[in-house]
Amino acid sequence: MNKGATQSDQLVGMAGIKVAQSQGLLRTLLGSCIGLILFDRKCKLLGLAHIVMPDSAGRGQPVGKYVDTAVPETIRQMMEVAAGSKLRLTAKIAGGANMFAHLSPSSTQSIGDSNILAVERALSIHQIPIVGRDLGGTVGRRLVANVATGEVEVFYIGKSSIQL
């Protein structure tokens, strides 16, 4: 998997999870999906999950697709890289936009909201504080996470970026 800092700039695709340490950037593109960034400052360890749906309902694969499987799996991968060091994780979350709001059937309209609630619940269970969030709206996001610092910059088309 993506352990250490061998690749400095990696793109995380839909339902993907990547973990990197020390340096480099992890990037992802978010529409209705949620980007979850977990970070440990001491180990300079950062994990990014691109989550699509709130609940796996028993379907285990792909683990990065669902909140209930992606959150523990990201933590597991980070612990594996940390190799015994105790992690003090913080979380940043972004995404959940609805670009064509009027076209959504009622079921998909609520998926963004359900994703947000499910991520918050999962992080609360794992006692991980959320230190930054940029959620909802009607436009897509390009998210760039700095592995060394945990800084996350969110870009939009046609307006200035923000720091999470």
Place this chain on the structure above:
Amino acid sequence: MTRKLLIVDDAMIMRLRLREIAIRTGWEVVGEAANGENAVEQFQSLRPDLVTMDIVMPKMDGIEALRAIRAADPTAKVCMVSAINQKEKIAECIQLGAIDFIVKPFDTQRLESFFEKQGRNR
């Protein structure tokens, strides 16, 4: 006396094209609506001689607007102008009293001769 036309289409570019052809063939465009709901309101207040009606529109579609207009005035003349070209939908519109069904994209001459013919039918 110039005959009065109400143009109903959610696309500004389509309203511009219809307006241009209608004026060229001697019609007075008394109103334009971009959805079915507004079309019904404008029909009630303007009482035009003819309505061109799109189908796929926000708020209320053209078939519902046709139904409402014909209920308000059973003699109302409504011509559907839509990109939908499916048997069931055309049959439904004719059954509801539409006088014609012109498929988009239309041939300009087809629309001109329609407007000219309707202009003569007093």
Place this chain on the structure above:
Amino acid sequence: MIHTLNASQLETLSGIVAESARQATKSLSLWLGKDVRVLVDPLEQTSLEAATEALGAPDETICACCMRVSGGMQGHLLLSFDDPSGLAMCDALLEEREPAENWSELEISAANETTNIVGCAFLNALAKLFAEEHSPVGSEAALRIGSLMPTPPLFARDYAAAIMQFLLLDQASEVDSVLLAKTHFFVDATPVSWQLLLIPDAPSLLTLSEKLR
């Protein structure tokens, strides 16, 4: 649940989609006053991640006009283009003014109406082909799906991946692979970066897999 189509079903459906796209370009040619041709790749069942790149590189800025389809088959239908080819399309429709450099209300209206015309023509052909007892693409296609109605198109200018995520959500909720065909458009024999995508939702995929023998 069975949501995957076998090779023979994919071939049948590919034929229907390609023929419908060809019919749609006839309407597009008449609407734009230009010779429009389309080549349609065979339908593919692809991973969610690969599907997000159907409209371009994930962080590429694209424009898309999207309609929701209801009736016998449900899902989304979309026409996408980059700025230059989209604005060139508007210029062809709005001849009597300076070439457009930005997306104003009039250009967006022209793009949406173009999508309405090409999308409806595509759905008209699709509904007709599905309904034919002896379809030109084989008797397997003789399944009645009734009429297919779109919503008015909505315009967005955003990251390609972000737009695709929205479109794939209906299928992604139930399946891990999605069904799509890429299109290649030519206007007066010159390739343009337009893309017409039909993305049926998961229940419609199930119906297709059951009925397309």
